[in-house]
Each structure stands twice: as C-alpha cells, then as structure tokens.
Amino acid sequence: MQRREFLKHLGVATGASVLPFLKYLPAEAAGRSDTLVVVSGSGINSLDLHRKGTNRPSYQVTVNIYDRLVRFGVKTLEDGSLAYDSTKIEPEVAESWTVSEDGKSLSFKINPKAKFWDGSPVTAHDVKWSFDRAVSLGGFPAVQMKAGSMTKPEQFVVVDDMTFRIDIPAPSKLTLPDLAVPIPFIINSKVAKAKATEKDPWATEFLHKTAAGSGAYKMARWDPGQQFVYERNDDWALGTKPGVKRVIVREVPSASTRRALVERGDADLYMNVPAKDAKEFEEGGKVGVSGAPIDNCLHVLALNLKHKPFDNVKVRQAIAYALPYKEIVAAAAYGRGKPMFGGKDMTPADITWPQPFPYDQDFDKAKALLAEAGLKDGFETTLSFNLGLADWQEPTALLIQEALGKIGIKAKLDKIPGANWRTAALVEKRLPMHLENFGGWLNYPDYYFFWAYKFGHLFNSSNYKNPEVEKLVDETLHMETSEPQYVENVKKLISIAFEDVPRIPLYQPYLDSAMQKNVSGYASWFHRQLDCRGIAKV
Amino acid sequence: MGSRLIQVGRRLAQALPSVFGVIVISFVLTRALPGDPAVYFAGAMADEESIEQVRRALGLDRTWIEQFLIYVGNLANGDWGMSLSTGRPVTEELMQRLPASLELTLLGLGLAVAVAVPLGVLAATRPDSWVDHLCRLLVTAGVSLPTFFTGLFLVYIFYYLLGWAPSPLGRLDILYLSPPQVTGFYVIDSLIAGDGETLGAALAQLVLPAATLGLFALAPIARMTRAAMLGALGSEFVRTARAGGLSSAVVLGTYAFRNAALPVLTTLGMVFSFLLGANVLVEKVFSWPGIGSFAIEALVASDYAAVQGFVLAMALLFVCVNLAIDVILTLVDPRVGLDE
Numbered sequence: 001m002q003r004r005e006f007l008k009h010l011g012v013a014t015g016a017s018v019l020p021f022l023k024y025l026p027a028e029a030a031g032r033s034d035t036l037v038v039v040s041g042s043g044i045n046s047l048d049l050h051r052k053g054t055n056r057p058s059y060q061v062t063v064n065i066y067d068r069l070v071r072f073g074v075k076t077l078e079d080g081s082l083a084y085d086s087t088k089i090e091p092e093v094a095e096s097w098t099v100s101e102d103g104k105s106l107s108f109k110i111n112p113k114a115k116f117w118d119g120s121p122v123t124a125h126d127v128k129w130s131f132d133r134a135v136s137l138g139g140f141p142a143v144q145m146k147a148g149s150m151t152k153p154e155q156f157v158v159v160d161d162m163t164f165r166i167d168i169p170a171p172s173k174l175t176l177p178d179l180a181v182p183i184p185f186i187i188n189s190k191v192a193k194a195k196a197t198e199k200d201p202w203a204t205e206f207l208h209k210t211a212a213g214s215g216a217y218k219m220a221r222w223d224p225g226q227q228f229v230y231e232r233n234d235d236w237a238l239g240t241k242p243g244v245k246r247v248i249v250r251e252v253p254s255a256s257t258r259r260a261l262v263e264r265g266d267a268d269l270y271m272n273v274p275a276k277d278a279k280e281f282e283e284g285g286k287v288g289v290s291g292a293p294i295d296n297c298l299h300v301l302a303l304n305l306k307h308k309p310f311d312n313v314k315v316r317q318a319i320a321y322a323l324p325y326k327e328i329v330a331a332a333a334y335g336r337g338k339p340m341f342g343g344k345d346m347t348p349a350d351i352t353w354p355q356p357f358p359y360d361q362d363f364d365k366a367k368a369l370l371a372e373a374g375l376k377d378g379f380e381t382t383l384s385f386n387l388g389l390a391d392w393q394e395p396t397a398l399l400i401q402e403a404l405g406k407i408g409i410k411a412k413l414d415k416i417p418g419a420n421w422r423t424a425a426l427v428e429k430r431l432p433m434h435l436e437n438f439g440g441w442l443n444y445p446d447y448y449f450f451w452a453y454k455f456g457h458l459f460n461s462s463n464y465k466n467p468e469v470e471k472l473v474d475e476t477l478h479m480e481t482s483e484p485q486y487v488e489n490v491k492k493l494i495s496i497a498f499e500d501v502p503r504i505p506l507y508q509p510y511l512d513s514a515m516q517k518n519v520s521g522y523a524s525w526f527h528r529q530l531d532c533r534g535i536a537k538v
Numbered sequence: 539m540g541s542r543l544i545q546v547g548r549r550l551a552q553a554l555p556s557v558f559g560v561i562v563i564s565f566v567l568t569r570a571l572p573g574d575p576a577v578y579f580a581g582a583m584a585d586e587e588s589i590e591q592v593r594r595a596l597g598l599d600r601t602w603i604e605q606f607l608i609y610v611g612n613l614a615n616g617d618w619g620m621s622l623s624t625g626r627p628v629t630e631e632l633m634q635r636l637p638a639s640l641e642l643t644l645l646g647l648g649l650a651v652a653v654a655v656p657l658g659v660l661a662a663t664r665p666d667s668w669v670d671h672l673c674r675l676l677v678t679a680g681v682s683l684p685t686f687f688t689g690l691f692l693v694y695i696f697y698y699l700l701g702w703a704p705s706p707l708g709r710l711d712i713l714y715l716s717p718p719q720v721t722g723f724y725v726i727d728s729l730i731a732g733d734g735e736t737l738g739a740a741l742a743q744l745v746l747p748a749a750t751l752g753l754f755a756l757a758p759i760a761r762m763t764r765a766a767m768l769g770a771l772g773s774e775f776v777r778t779a780r781a782g783g784l785s786s787a788v789v790l791g792t793y794a795f796r797n798a799a800l801p802v803l804t805t806l807g808m809v810f811s812f813l814l815g816a817n818v819l820v821e822k823v824f825s826w827p828g829i830g831s832f833a834i835e836a837l838v839a840s841d842y843a844a845v846q847g848f849v850l851a852m853a854l855l856f857v858c859v860n861l862a863i864d865v866i867l868t869l870v871d872p873r874v875g876l877d878e
Binding site: 037045046051052053055138139140142143208209223224225226227248250251252253254256257260261263264266267388417418419420422423427 | 839
C-alpha cells in the first residue's frame with residue numbers, strides 16, 4: 001500500500017483534478033468518492049448499439065452516454081433495493097408528449113435544455129435521423145423498434161425544430177415504453193452525417209469507435225479487451241447530476257478474480273454476480289448485494305412438441321408434476337430465484353406475470369398421467385442445456401434428470417456450446433427437452449406470450465402452436481392495459497399456459513450486483529446493464 | 539555468412555507450403571464449426587429476416603470457393619479481415635495483443651529456464667540425491683497442476699490473503715496508464731520512456747502470471763535437461779575428459795552441457811510455441827489482454843476472420859521460432875547443418 005500512498009501525494013502534487021489522462025489515473029481510484037471502479041466479466045465491442053454484432057455488455061454504453069426521448073422511473077423494493085419501474089415513464093429529451101385522439105400519433109416536445117456534448121441543441125432532426133437509422137440498419141435494433149410498431153422512416157416526422165412526431169398504423173401500448181429501451185438513442189446527426197459516406201450513409205464506421213451524444217456521461221477512454229472509462233458530462237441538465245465523476249469499467253474474465261477484487265476492496269461494484277457468489281457475499285456481510293427479480297423473465301424447461309411424446313399434453317403435465325422445484329431454487333439458483341411452482345388453481349386469480357404455475361412435485365400424479373398417456377414404463381429422451389449458462393443450467397439439468405428417472409423417463413444430458421445454442425434451440429428449434437431463459441424488455445405478459453408462445457417466434461423453442469393463443473396474443477398485444485378485455489385475455493392466456501405447459505417455469509431469476517457499502521443508488525434494470533447515472537459514493 | 543543467408547532463405551521457402559496449408563485448413567475448419575455467425579451477430583431478438591440480412595452483409599451467402607478466393611486475395615494485399623466481434627481489423631487486434639502475450643510468455647519461459655536448467659543439471663550430476671528428488675517433485679507438480687489452479691492459488695495467497703501482489707487486473711493496475719507505445723512490451727516501453735514507476739508497476743503485474751506459466755513450462759525443460767545431461771555424462775568423451783584430468787567444471791560446462799544443450803533448445807522452441815497459445819487460462823485468471831483470450835472469444839462467436847487470423851499468426855510465429863532455434867543449433871554445434 002506504500003505505492004498507493006506515494007501516488008496519492010504525487011496525485012495531489014501534480015494536480016489530480018487536471019485529469020483525465022496525464023500519466024496516472026487518480027491515485028486510490030477505488031478509494032476516491034468521485035471515481036467508481038466496476039469489474040465486469042466481458043468487455044464491450046462497440047459504442048454503437050445499432051451496429052451488427054454489438055454484444056450485450058455494450059448496451060450499457062448506450063444507456064450511459066446517450067439520451068432517449070423518455071426513460072423509466074426507479075422504485076424502491078421491499079428489501080430496500082432499487083429497481084426500474086416499468087409503469088412509470090419519465091421525460092428525458094422530450095419535456096412533454098401528447099397522444100392524438102385516435103391514438104395513432106405521438107408528439108414530443110423537445111426540451112431546450114437538451115444539448116449535445118459539442119454544445120449544439122438536440123433537435124427533432126437529430127431524433128428523426130437516429131430513429132431512421134434504428135429501423136434502417138436491420139438486425140436486432142429493427143426488431144426491437146418493430147415491437148413498438150415502428151418499422152419505416154416515414155413514420156418519423158419533424159414537425160418543427162423542437163417537435164417530433166411518431167405515426168403508428170394502429171394504437172399500441174408498446175410504442176411509448178419501447179422508446180425507453182436502449183435502442184432508440186439520440187445521436188448528434190450533424191457530427192455523424194459529416195462522417196457518413198455513400199457506402200456507409202449511417203456513419204456506422206465512425207459511431208462504432210466514436211460516440212456523439214448528449215448523455216450524462218462521455219466516453220473518456222476505451223482500451224478494447226481491457227477497460228473503458230466514462231467521464232461525467234457536467235453540462236447535462238436532463239436529470240439529477242450523477243454522483244460520480246468518473247467510472248472505470250475493467251474487464252476481468254475470471255469470476256473468482258472478480259470476487260477477490262470486490263472482497264479486497266479494490267473494486268467498488270461487480271455487476272451480474274453468479275447466484276452462488278451473491279449468496280455468499282450476503283452471508284459474509286462485508287460487501288453489499290443489491291438484486292431484484294428480473295421482470296418478465298423466467299427460467300423454464302421447454303418441451304418440444306415436434307418430438308414425440310411431448311406432443312401429448314398429459315406427458316407435459318406429468319413432467320411438470322415430476323420436477324424438483326424446491327431443490328432447483330435451492331441448489332441451482334442458491335435461493336436467488338422467485339419460486340414459480342405451487343400455484344393453487346388452474347385458472348389464474350389475477351394477471352400478475354410471471355406467477356406460480358399450479359404444479360408441484362407429486363410423483364403419483366406424474367405416474368398416473370404418464371400411464372394415461374400410454375407410457376407407463378416411461379421413455380428415453382435428451383435434455384439439452386447451454387454450456388455458456390452452465391452455472392445454473394448444469395445443476396438444474398442434473399436435478400431434473402434425477403427426478404425424471406423416478407417416473408421412468410431416462411433423459412440423456414446434452415451439453416451444447418454457447419455459440420451453437422441459438423442456432424440449435426431458437427433458430428432450428430430442434431432440441432426435444434431443453435432449458436430456456438427468455439426475458440422480455442417490455443414488461444407485459446402478452447409481450448412474453450408474443451415471443452415465447454406464438455408459433456414460429458424466436459423464443460418459442462417448443463414449436464408450440466395453439467390457434468387460440470395466436471388469436472388472443474394478436475388481439476391483446478397493442479391493447480391498453482386499462483381496457484376490461486385486456487385482463488380477460490391475459491387471464492385466458494395464462495390459464496392456457498398452465499394447462500398446456502409447453503414451457504414449465506422453474507423460477508424467476510434475480511439480477512444481483514455486489515458493491516462496497518459506500519456505494520449507493522444502484523438500481524436493477526430490465527436491460528441488465530449498469531446505469532451509472534444514479535450511483536453515488538461516499 | 540552468405541551461405542548461411544541462403545540456407546535461411548531456403549528454410550523460409552520450405553515453410554511456404556505449410557503456411558498455405560494452414561490457411562486452407564483454418565479456412566475450412568472455421569466453416570466446419572457448428573456455430574452460425576449470422577445467427578450470433580444478428581443479436582438477441584433477431585428474426586429470420588434480419589438473420590438473412592446479416593448473412594448477406596457478411597458475405598456468408600456465397601459459396602466456400604468464392605469466400606476462399608476473396609480471403610486469399612485480401613491476405614495477399616495484407617488485409618487479414620475485420621473481426622466481427624470487436625469491429626476492428628484483425629491485424630490491429632493481433633498487433634495489440636501479441637506483445638502482451640509475448641511479454642508474459644517470454645518472462646514465464648525465462649523464469650522456467652533459470653530454474654529448470656540448473657536444476658536439471660544438478661539432478662543429473664547427483665542422481666537420487668535430494669536435488670534429484672526436488673527436481674522430480676517440481677516436474678510432477680508442474681505437469682499435474684492445471685495452470686488455472688496454480689494461478690488462482692497464487693492470487694489467493696499473494697493477493698487475497700497477504701496483499702503483497704497488486705490486484706490481478708491485467709498488464710497495469712488501475713492507477714497507471716500504459717506507456718507510449720513503441721514495442722508494445724510495457725516493460726521495454728516504460729524503459730524507453732524512462733518511467734521507473736510504470737516499469738515497476740508493469741513488472742509487479744507480471745510476477746504472478748509469469749510464475750504460474752513458469753511452473754508449467756518448467757517440467758518439460760527440467761526433464762529434458764536432466765535426461766540429456768545424464769546421457770552426455772555417461773558418454774565416452776566425458777569419461778575421456780575426466781580421465782584426462784580436466785576440472786569437473788570444464789567437463790560439465792564445456793563438454794557435457796554443450797552436447798546436452800541441443801535437445802534442450804529444441805524443447806524450448808516447442809514449449810515456447812505451446813505456451814503462447816496455451817496460456818488462455820492464465821490470461822483469464824489475471825485478466826491479461828492477450829492473444830489466447832482473444833482467440834477463445836473469437837471461437838465462441840464463430841468470428842471467422844479473427845480465428846483464421848489467430849491461427850495464421852501462430853503458424854507464422856511457429857515457423858520463425860523453429861527457424862531461430864535451428865540457426866542457434868548450428869551455432870552451438872557445428873555438426874548440425876541447416877539442410878541435409
């Protein structure tokens with residue numbers, strides 16, 4: 001620690017405040033109240049979320065350095081942890097908005113206080129250019145925009161410099177919340193356009209490495225494969241001024257090393273802690289853990305109806321009665337999961353989602369159902385899981401294998417490397433029995449059903465097809481939640497999911513982060529990334 | 539001297555077919571991998587249409603032959619392609635990461651040689667003494683302890699419990715910035731910049747990972763040294779030298795060791811190439827931004843250009859190392875020629 005002491009004096013001597021980057025980062029980086037040191041398992045690979053191939057960790061860059069028209073609010077959970085609030089939409093670049101009488105256009109008044117880093121004001125032209133870009137570049141951004149009924153540039157209209165309008169073909173409750181997800185971020189179009197070429201009209205080459213935004217943080221430095229550094233934008237006026245001046249996010253691939261760094265106090269915050277470490281941090285008491293169940297997300301056992309005998313609903317129910325739910329929550333989720341079993345009734349009482357399914361371990365029922373299906377002696381099958389998520393999927397698969405053995409179902413374990421998982425499970429949908437973990441960004445049950453229960457949709461890896469579900473989802477997806485029909489439709493959907501169980505929920509996972517006791521304001525987000533704007537350090 | 543240059547040139551020419559073979563094999567193997575990069579890079583929620591868009595954009599809808607010709611054409615122009623996952627040219631990625639790996643590997647290898655060669659020699663001169671047993675113990679430990687375990691163990695003892703080592707955060711602690719790039723080796727660059735503080739920091743970061751690698755590399759070197767020395771010491775020329783009354787230092791150093799050095803050098807070349815590719819686990823534990831972790835990430839993402847670039851870079855390096863070893867061998871032992 002002598003070196004640190006030495007540097008501290010040196011830092012003072014050479015004027016640590018003149019940073020960003022002289023020779024050293026500020027001494028005692030992890031000890032200073034204006035610098036937050038974050039360790040993360042995987043690094044970012046782009047500053048541009050619209051680019052093809054941008055990885056999940058990079059979403060956090062967009063969240064912190066760009067602004068959107070609107071954002072979600074933050075709520076306090078029962079245990080004192082903070083989490084985003086999907087029901088509360090707050091202004092960000094838009095100071096106010098109105099929805100037309102027919103519900104088909106949304107007009108946004110842009111806040112004159114919104115300024116890009118170069119000092120120029122954010123205008124409706126910038127918003128339009130950014131939104132056009134999001135729907136034109138294809139890939140994931142286009143899909144996410146489509147969820148909010150936004151598919152073509154013609155839908156985005158510049159009314160005047162400070163007024164922006166979105167026209168949608170039919171009223172939808174999803175459009176406004178879809179503007180608060182990371183995708184529709186607002187780029188400084190003048191800067192970007194200057195770098196655009198004929199071959200690259202959306203300046204993807206430029207924005208991949210250089211950010212041009214208006215957000216609360218700027219990108220001060222990015223050493224690919226090692227670290228990146230956010231620096232606070234002191235001119236940001238669209239919210240409470242962020243509590244820390246500088247955030248250093250260091251890439252540390254080994255989970256054991258990350259844990260050691262946090263326990264030693266050399267790192268302030270560790271995002272996305274494996275359940276086992278989260279539990280032990282909590283028991284240890286030295287390090288704080290903040291976590292919340294991830295909204296609209298379930299870890300499930302999916303049964304593929306393309307493969308016999310899973311086309312038989314009795315077999316699916318038999319399996320739902322055979323699973324060791326308690327052990328899975330205890331041994332695979334280390335208690336960091338909300339139980340999704342033991343519901344009382346085959347018809348749901350309300351539209352809470354996710355809610356416990358009316359199944360619990362009961363071998364007699366399971367055996368009886370199997371016998372009814374004509375499979376008294378059981379059968380053989382394979383149970384596939386994703387090696388990339390082995391921390392929870394491997395123990396879960398082993399527990400399931402053991403329990404199924406007790407009702408005569410011999411399941412062979414099939415480990416699939418992470419890179420091949422998407423192709424096998426979601427695109428080709430060829431795995432008979434497998435573990436799946438879809439979570440919807442927009443927190444509506446019908447949105448979950450849209451992705452996971454509609455035939456042919458990406459996360460319906462069970463090849464489940466039910467004309468009633470198709471019809472109900474189509475009817476409900478854009479419907480306002482205040483309509484009486486909404487509650488009825490969602491209840492119907494949930495009861496079909498109870499009855500048919502193509503996907504058997506195991507538990508609702510938590511998103512856990514560990515941090516030093518002096519770090520406050522951390523909130524869990526649906527995008528599962530770090531939003532450092534609310535964080536403070538004492 | 540001229541003839542030696544011609545010999546070196548001829549050796550390089552001999553390497554060309556194998557390099558070409560590596561290009562073909564790496565191209566075919568990456569495409570034979572079961573992962574589908576279009577699916578991977580289309581992102582979390584992509585549907586079939588957007589996956590097709592990505593496939594076209596990546597040129598993966600063309601035939602393998604077409605793709606291969608384009609690839610070779612680009613290589614000939616010095617363009618190794620773009621890494622999809624990092625969005626940067628593969629050459630740039632490799633140039634940045636290779637020095638990190640080389641620095642670590644060379645130091646690890648240096649440590650291993652410094653310990654293993656004297657140990658092997660001592661063990662050979664005193665078979666079944668305590669030195670020999672120590673040698674056996676270290677060799678067994680080096681072979682049987684997986685590197686990630688040694689790494690984590692060292693981190694646990696020296697960082698977590700004792701607090702002597704700096705945090706295992708890659709090449710430099712958070713407090714420091716990298717020295718101005720000249721060679722890419724932080725130790726050398728900070729020396730060039732005359733920055734003692736950064737030099738110390740870079741060395742401190744290197745100690746644990748280099749020791750981990752060193753322990754691993756020590757085993758084959760110590761074994762080979764011991765075996766070769768035993769062979770040399772048992773030979774007739776050593777007996778003659780001893781009988782002629784030469785001092786034991788001269789016998790050991792000049793006669794026995796110089797002869798034993800040949801297989802040891804060959805082993806060194808092998809161990810070096812092997813370490814460079816195989817230190818992925820050490821890189822993971824110490825967050826080292828090296829070439830191994832880059833290759834693994836590229837493999838996981840089916841990032842074709844990056845995987846091919848890595849394999850090609852390793853092949854070229856292997857050719858160079860072998861050549862260098864061969865040249866050194868001729869210097870050590872005049873009987874060894876570069877050809878015939």
